[in-house]
Amino acid sequence: xxxxxxxxxxxxxxxxxxxxxxxxxxxxxxxxxxxxxxxxxxxxxxxxxxxxxxxxxxxxxxxxxxxxxxxxxxxxxxxxxxxxxxxxxxxxxxxxxxxxxxxxxxxxxxxxxxxxxxxxxxxxxxxxxxxxxxxxxxxxxxxxxxxxxxxxxxxxxxxxxxxxxxxxxxxxxxxxxxxxxxxxxxxxxxxxxxxxxxxxxxxxxxxxxxxxxxxxxxxxxxxxxxxxxxxxxxxxxxxxxxxxxxxxxxxxxxxxxxxxxxxxxxxxxxxxxxxxxxxxxxxxxxxxx
Amino acid sequence: xxxxxxxxxxxxxxxxxxxxxxxxxxxxxxxxxxxxxxxxxxxxxxxxxxxxxxxxxxxxxxxxxxxxxxxxxxxxxxxxxxxxxxxxxxxxxxxxxxxxxxxxxxxxxxxxxxxxxxxxxx
Numbered sequence: 001x002x003x004x005x006x007x008x009x010x011x012x013x014x015x016x017x018x019x020x021x022x023x024x025x026x027x028x029x030x031x032x033x034x035x036x037x038x039x040x041x042x043x044x045x046x047x048x049x050x051x052x053x054x055x056x057x058x059x060x061x062x063x064x065x066x067x068x069x070x071x072x073x074x075x076x077x078x079x080x081x082x083x084x085x086x087x088x089x090x091x092x093x094x095x096x097x098x099x100x101x102x103x104x105x106x107x108x109x110x111x112x113x114x115x116x117x118x119x120x121x122x123x124x125x126x127x128x129x130x131x132x133x134x135x136x137x138x139x140x141x142x143x144x145x146x147x148x149x150x151x152x153x154x155x156x157x158x159x160x161x162x163x164x165x166x167x168x169x170x171x172x173x174x175x176x177x178x179x180x181x182x183x184x185x186x187x188x189x190x191x192x193x194x195x196x197x198x199x200x201x202x203x204x205x206x207x208x209x210x211x212x213x214x215x216x217x218x219x220x221x222x223x224x225x226x227x228x229x230x231x232x233x234x235x236x237x238x239x240x241x242x243x244x245x246x247x248x249x250x251x252x253x254x255x256x257x258x259x260x261x262x263x264x265x266x267x268x269x270x271x272x273x274x275x276x277x278x279x280x281x282x283x284x285x286x287x288x289x
Numbered sequence: 290x291x292x293x294x295x296x297x298x299x300x301x302x303x304x305x306x307x308x309x310x311x312x313x314x315x316x317x318x319x320x321x322x323x324x325x326x327x328x329x330x331x332x333x334x335x336x337x338x339x340x341x342x343x344x345x346x347x348x349x350x351x352x353x354x355x356x357x358x359x360x361x362x363x364x365x366x367x368x369x370x371x372x373x374x375x376x377x378x379x380x381x382x383x384x385x386x387x388x389x390x391x392x393x394x395x396x397x398x399x400x401x402x403x404x405x406x407x408x409x410x411x
Contacts, residue, residue: 185328187313208377217369220345231309232377243309243328249385249392
């Protein structure tokens, strides 16, 4: 996980560096000579490609929503780092053209006629106010972003305890929404939420998916249709949630049953060990006995 | 004016989508008294309740009354009660989950099959 964060940051940094070097001003400052149009074009292309690679990496690891936000966060950090690196680089001795100042630079007071040549030799220094501003501009977003990274829980289906499997012709990922014990709701009923995501394009063949503790019930007769398969997975987007009540006399042997009903009427089941799918629910059952 | 209504509608839609039925049944003498509702504590008036034998036969069909309650005689065979709000919104109370019932009332084999219903009205 940390490695992916680091990778997104480094690739974003490299991408921004490429874009910066493609600019005549920064290219000339770094390479000490103007770059040809072809090279600048190549750097610009490489820069955008690297940023796209960093975004793809984030989206692959954290999906579209969290991946994009994480990428933007690291992009901000990379951008800020590059701003200060380029500023420092531009004012290193011998690299800065005369009579050019910057927002953060404080030129020494002119005391004599050769003051300009002195400042060109030693280079201007950051003022105290400029240093504080620069540090704050870099550290505040970095601290906020780090805080968000540490406090934002991992999405249920991306956690290591998520179950990846197949039910009928469809693959799925299933996990408990939160790893806490069931919530006690009205009438003293313990309720636990689970999240599921089916394979891309599979949802058009699925009428409904259900989850319940204990085996689903069917109407009498051979091939009887579903009567009680539990609560259905619902919600907007690809990830659906089902609230599953825990029966009063439930045991660990009852299992959690996933039932998937196809649009053509076929029904598929899969039983999960409660301890495997929801250790918190299993603990609750044990403690309740 | 349209924007506040839209925002309100969106907020309400989220609340409605997370409406899980809940039910609690208790044995009082020879009768089962059930109280239904939703997980947020709201009542569930007029919701269909079915008492169904393990074999699949529907023994009793009724509805939750104005106080979200339903009462029925205790069946003489293993059963479950189904509170049916709609497709994918059900709450099942197996006879073993009923408050005050003897957990050995309907004996089962080791495989879980019901073999001999014991005294219906102990």
